[in-house]
Amino acid sequence: DWGVPLGEVKGLDDVPEWTLAVVLESGASGLRIGLKPARQVSGELVKERVEGTVSKEDMSFAMRHVVDGKTLKANSPADVLKPGDVVFVEKQEGGENAYRLRQMPEVSGGMIAMDPHTGRVLAMVGGFSYAQSEFNRATQAMRQPGSSFKPIVYAAALDNGYTPASVIMDGPITIQSGNTVWTPKNYDGRAAGPSTLRSGIERSRNLMTVRLANDMGMKLVAEYAERFGVYDKLAPYLPMSLGSGETTVMRMVSAYAIMANGGRSIKPSLIDRIQDRYGKTVFRHDDRGCEGCNASDWQNQPEPELIDNAEQVLDPMTAYQITSMMVGVVQRGTATSVAELGRHIAGKTGTTNDEKDAWFIGYTPNLVVGLYLGYDKPRSLGRGTTGGGLSAPVFKDFMRAALEGTPNVDFKVPDGMNLVSIDRKTGMQATPGQPGTIMEAFKPGTGPADSYWVIGMGEDGSNGYGEALSPQANQAIQSGGGGLY
Numbered sequence: 001d002w003g004v005p006l007g008e009v010k011g012l013d014d015v016p017e018w019t020l021a022v023v024l025e026s027g028a029s030g031l032r033i034g035l036k037p038a039r040q041v042s043g044e045l046v047k048e049r050v051e052g053t054v055s056k057e058d059m060s061f062a063m064r065h066v067v068d069g070k071t072l073k074a075n076s077p078a079d080v081l082k083p084g085d086v087v088f089v090e091k092q093e094g095g096e097n098a099y100r101l102r103q104m105p106e107v108s109g110g111m112i113a114m115d116p117h118t119g120r121v122l123a124m125v126g127g128f129s130y131a132q133s134e135f136n137r138a139t140q141a142m143r144q145p146g147s148s149f150k151p152i153v154y155a156a157a158l159d160n161g162y163t164p165a166s167v168i169m170d171g172p173i174t175i176q177s178g179n180t181v182w183t184p185k186n187y188d189g190r191a192a193g194p195s196t197l198r199s200g201i202e203r204s205r206n207l208m209t210v211r212l213a214n215d216m217g218m219k220l221v222a223e224y225a226e227r228f229g230v231y232d233k234l235a236p237y238l239p240m241s242l243g244s245g246e247t248t249v250m251r252m253v254s255a256y257a258i259m260a261n262g263g264r265s266i267k268p269s270l271i272d273r274i275q276d277r278y279g280k281t282v283f284r285h286d287d288r289g290c291e292g293c294n295a296s297d298w299q300n301q302p303e304p305e306l307i308d309n310a311e312q313v314l315d316p317m318t319a320y321q322i323t324s325m326m327v328g329v330v331q332r333g334t335a336t337s338v339a340e341l342g343r344h345i346a347g348k349t350g351t352t353n354d355e356k357d358a359w360f361i362g363y364t365p366n367l368v369v370g371l372y373l374g375y376d377k378p379r380s381l382g383r384g385t386t387g388g389g390l391s392a393p394v395f396k397d398f399m400r401a402a403l404e405g406t407p408n409v410d411f412k413v414p415d416g417m418n419l420v421s422i423d424r425k426t427g428m429q430a431t432p433g434q435p436g437t438i439m440e441a442f443k444p445g446t447g448p449a450d451s452y453w454v455i456g457m458g459e460d461g462s463n464g465y466g467e468a469l470s471p472q473a474n475q476a477i478q479s480g481g482g483g484l485y
Helices: 003-007 057-063 148-159 198-200 208-218 218-227 238-242 250-258 315-330 336-341 387-402 471-480
Strands: 018-026 029-036 052-057 065-066 070-073 085-090 098-102 107-114 121-125 169-171 175-177 180-182 195-196 272-275 281-284 344-350 357-364 367-375 420-421 438-442
Touching: 003 018, 018 098, 029 057, 029 085, 052 057, 057 065, 057 098, 057 438, 065 208, 107 250, 107 387, 148 198, 148 208, 148 218, 148 238, 148 250, 148 272, 148 315, 148 344, 148 357, 148 387, 169 208, 175 238, 195 198, 198 208, 198 315, 208 218, 208 238, 218 238, 250 367, 315 344, 315 438, 336 387, 344 387, 357 387, 367 387
Parallel strands: 052 098
Antiparallel strands: 018 029, 018 085, 029 052, 065 070, 085 098, 107 121, 107 367, 169 195, 175 180, 272 281, 344 357, 357 367, 420 438
């Protein structure tokens, strides 16, 4: 009787769609299975035994299976499972006693959805199953954010004199500290020559980010990282500008919420309010003041206004500039799959060294969502795995459901911000409608440059670090015609 021993096997209480089953027969066309008895009477399992089937097509993912560390392709389900094996299955819709094979994932991760105006956590996923693991990866897992940290670097630059049209050299760079030599590279291994800040973040260029951080100083980057709450104390070393420090999904989403809400700080909250047994409030997360909210009657007084006492972490114009640049990431950069939603969304991908973690954090004016995917014991997710290819589609599926039925609200342009048509490559002002142009946001008193200067390029024609520029980079400079520092 397979029902008794199968009834003693512990399943996943919080994944009710899945049922434990034992393989009774396996053959070329599929499996015959016995389902775990679902009810107990007086502490004993009921005697009814329910059987089902799993077709070869409904277990196709398992036909590529690992044996002794090698991935093999099976010709028959009998090569993968044998009678007596215990598996998870899920009922097929509309199929009588038909099931599909399921499997516990090795890859895990964490995800947070947050209201950027209040810090209220609207949804949180700390892993695949709490019954399988109580570790909350959204709040407890310390992971490298990779390129999803770059918006913090660029925001620091935009807040301190740079513009989205500033031009930085995207070329080879070698940093020597003592006896250690560090030679960072772009993900694709190539360099594009002089490029604007917008281009650097849209295409997630590591070399440009390192040069930018080196030009303004890592102490400033560390200060902004701590202001945003990403780290308590960031070591001012250049590799940290590429997200090599460890932090949590909760902290990263909270940092992006600051950029989404106009630069005001927020405190993430899982609890709105606590009352005692008599209804008296003993804790309230929202500490905004509201004079006149408790008026006993209306005597033609004006509507009361909430007093927002949140600290202004970032200039509202800077917050709009970095948001606009991250909209470009979705429209033209490393997360174009998200653009399929047809929504106003800003976001940034992140991929760590050796493809160990894949990140995506994005937001609309009223919702911020971020996640990472990776093994609990970090190892490569597979060659070519990126945040744009792995995590962005998860974000897209979540947002499609979360935003259904809501208006497509655009990001608000702060008063006084100037929108100027510029050449996307050179950063110079261009005629509206001219090919290769884009509307760029500039703060009052700034605008496209009328002279050309490339950050990270020495006067001797080198890249500023003792290395000769490539012919392609020199050609880009000669043909560029303009830029902005």
